[in-house]
Amino acid sequence: MNEAVRAVRDAGDVRAVPGRPADAVGDALLIAIDEAGIPVGARQISAALVGQGQRLSESTVARRLRQLDAEGLTLQVGGKGRVLTPAGSRAVERLRRTSRSASLVSASEVHTAQDVLNLLKARRAIEPEAVRDATAHISDAQLTALRKVVAEHHERARAKERPPRDIALTFHRLLAAPAQNPLVQAMIAIVLDDSHDHVEAALDVILEAHHHSAVSVAEHDSIIEAMAGRDAERAADLMRAHLDRLLEEVDAFVARYDAELLERLLRLP
Incomplete structure (x- = not known):
């Protein structure tokens, strides 16, 4: 399904582009113009959308194009049709970034045993790099906070008490917090989100x-x-080994019991 059609079909779940109101139809037209790569008119856009399973009349498209002209997002080129203005191109890029971000969040939702494995594999790819980066920037105060979390977890394990459900994730979040790479931090925010x-x-x-x-x-x-010893490579290797073992534990659990049991655990309040 192309992006223009998807924008129309997703009209019930519209995320506004920063700086302009949510407008699924207008967004679809901007994407259609961008995908065409040449000046296009209302008739061409309407026909393209109909051919892909969406019906917007030529008069509706023409009216919305005039609105996009007024917003400074499209420009009439003689009698050839519309092209995007620089502002229109920026709006399309923001739409695509928003769509990619929404897709990442959706992909990280965990409901099945396979979702758990997928999440752990993603964490194994991301967290060692976060730890490597964080090692160069972590402060004594942050190390102290981490040691307190581990001490609490250790006491619970030694007393055979159920640990707070977020204690391990709290550790992993604190561990990654000093990392300076903004892309790594963005990915960490997804794989270690509170929803997990x-x-x-x-x-x-x-x-x-x-x-x-x-x-x-x-x-x-x-x-x-x-x-603490500023050994970034060892810290990264230890994190990778830790997540490898968690993957093995999940595989062994599913093999011994079944995926349905794990999925029932995921549904517990």
């Missing part, structure tokens, strides 16, 4: 089933000490 607290709760059950909760705490402690 239920995943961590399910992982706690899996680790407890294998009596491996204390192993995770020890791995967290090792990562902190590598960072």
Whole structure:
């Protein structure tokens, strides 16, 4: 489905481009003009949308094009049709960035066993780099905060008490916080989002089933000490090994029980 058609079909879930009101039809026309690559008129745009399963009359398209002209987003080129102005091109790029961001958030939703594995694989790709970057910038105060989180987790594991469902994710978030790379931070924000607290709760059950909760705490402690020693490569390697083991734990749990049991855990309040 092309982007112009998708913009019309998604009219019920419109995200406004910064600086202008949400307008699914207008956005669809901007994208259609951009995709054409040459000046196009109302008849061509209407026909293209009809050919792709969407019906916007030529008169509706013509009216909306005049509105886009008034907004400074499109420009009439003689009798050939409309092209995008520089402002229109910027609006289309913002629309595409918004669409990509929404797709990333949607892709990170976790409902199934395979979703859990996909999330852990994404974290394995991102978190070692975040740890490597963070090691160069982490402060003594941040190290102290991390050690407090690990100490609480260790006490809970030693007493065989259920840890708070977000304690491990809190550790991972604090660990990545000093990283300076903005792209890494943007990806970390997605894979360690608060919406994944239920995943961590399910992982706690899996680790407890294998009596491996204390192993995770020890791995967290090792990562902190590598960072405290400013050994970025060792810290990154330890994080990768930690996430590799979590992947193995999930695979073993699903093989021993079944994917449905993990999915029931994900649905727990």
